Amino acid sequence: MDALRLADLGEAGLLARLFAFCDRTLVGDDAAVLTGLAGRSPVVTTDVLVDGVHFSDRTTPPHAIGWRAIAANLSDLAAMGAEPIAVTVGLSLPGTVAIDWVEALYGGMADCLGKFGGVIVGGDVTRSPVAVVAITAIGAVAADDSDHFQIIRRDTAQAGDAIVVTGAHGASRAGLAWLLADWPTPDAPPREISDWIAAHQYPQPRFDAIAQLDRLRARDDRPIAGMDSSDGLADAVVQLARSSGLAARLDRLPIPAGLVAAVGLERAIDWTLYGGEDFELVLCLPPELADRLVRSLGGAAALIGQMIDRADSGTIVTWQSAPGRWSALTQAQGFQHFAVESTTAPP
């Protein structure tokens, strides 16, 4: 028997099924009235994933596509110091898509929200020649002026700040290479490969680090700077330095354990700096607070460098490629979605 497809069910039939994944007290009207902000300010972010550009059935089952779509947005909220409240889902799909695929997609979204917070409060489902998943996430952050220190922006780093990253970088890129059957060596897969696949398919927004940070900070502390590393570690450090009018020096790179042995030093460095989609946090904060944060997170964060005056540095970011040997990161080799050919990993 053929699988049930969207064209068989129609829009009303599909929506009736998708309501099961939504907050029933909030969906079903022209718009959703959000509660639970309790005087805090809303924070909003939007990400769009396109079939064949950002995901593929070749590498990612629909449950993981849904999880990643939500995780990418929640990671942006974490990077602002915000707590997740609600998401809307704008879904465009070909009529030939199986209902099972759509339900698995929503199941992945709901599971990610169940773990990190927030509910689906609305959206739109429509016909399209290609599947496009557009998620908007709304979070909450302290609105009271005296609590503004909780908001994490890109432009508030100071010279002398320590640069802390959560997690390893390049793991998602390694997982993607394996899933694409584009692994660079003929060796047997390293034992870490399942972790790297999980890093690609089920990224974990780092609200745990934000919670630790809120615990360690005092209300009269200065704001810290930060962003997530969705477009790669190099891009994040360049953006933070540029926005804050500073330069940055990276003493060491957060290369995943086992990656150098598996693919060689050069490729491991490339994936760590430019791989992208690790959805970790890159934070600039006073060295003493940085030490306490890294200790409180155990092995889940590391100090990798510091912010310096731009006058002290010829280039915006330098990194130590070998003891005492410093290289320039002249620009972020970020994703160029419209480029005909990309020199970096597919996004």
Added chain:
Amino acid sequence: MDALRLADLGEAGLLARLFAFCDRTLVGDDAAVLTGLAGRSPVVTTDVLVDGVHFSDRTTPPHAIGWRAIAANLSDLAAMGAEPIAVTVGLSLPGTVAIDWVEALYGGMADCLGKFGGVIVGGDVTRSPVAVVAITAIGAVAADDSDHFQIIRRDTAQAGDAIVVTGAHGASRAGLAWLLADWPTPDAPPREISDWIAAHQYPQPRFDAIAQLDRLRARDDRPIAGMDSSDGLADAVVQLARSSGLAARLDRLPIPAGLVAAVGLERAIDWTLYGGEDFELVLCLPPELADRLVRSLGGAAALIGQMIDRADSGTIVTWQSAPGRWSALTQAQGFQHFAVESTTAPP
């Protein structure tokens, strides 16, 4: 010389140009922190428009596509009784699209926001085989319990309520028919055709009616019911009746002036009931308040029927097709985006 295309400019170059249409104090970080709610609750809605499904260069220049995409979302906010605050834009585009087209699209969005309120605070731009515009709008509505009467929902209509519609219905559908060169008669175009084309290309969300309503209502009034007519007048009345556990009777239809003469009674009725995309409001409210609202809006609103107990009616909605002759609207013949063939207008 060829027009500059997205593939020539790349993502960073395009974003730099689009920032000109955004609120520069809010864009550029991982997410936007919204201000201006002043203790009110956020209200959120999402609509997705797909090239070839919801818009086409054949009928709608990019400036109008941008206007309509924003207007559709703002209309949902108006239908909740909310004031617009901010929008995000999730844009997927082929690399062959001309930069001029994208800037005209954003110009239309900015012009609609300039007229009705709200700013672009963020979004995402990415490559896709087909153009998809996913807009999320965030509004504000009174959060204080004593002001909850301001929120307009679908399920709060009461038997005996008058049904008021703003504007005429079917005008957008008539404009679309003309633009598609699918006009049903060989006659010269009626003099109203430019109004109908404007109704299709530049719909006006009815915040004016909400402002009048807020002026006429007292804080201890009961909440009224309502929604917008984006999926057609018949669909809106059926949804309101169904959500409120009632039936509805329509004494007269808000057919645009000149439409019967131009296309005949039967087609005029069909377009008025099922045409869709007029983005007007359908409100259920006490008869005395309804009278005052209609008077205060001059010719811009009309009383068209009333909500009745479902037990008094064999079908959910009846309408008077000729004096004393009542017909059943057994179901909303709304858009079925996934249907292989649609019996109604293209959405």
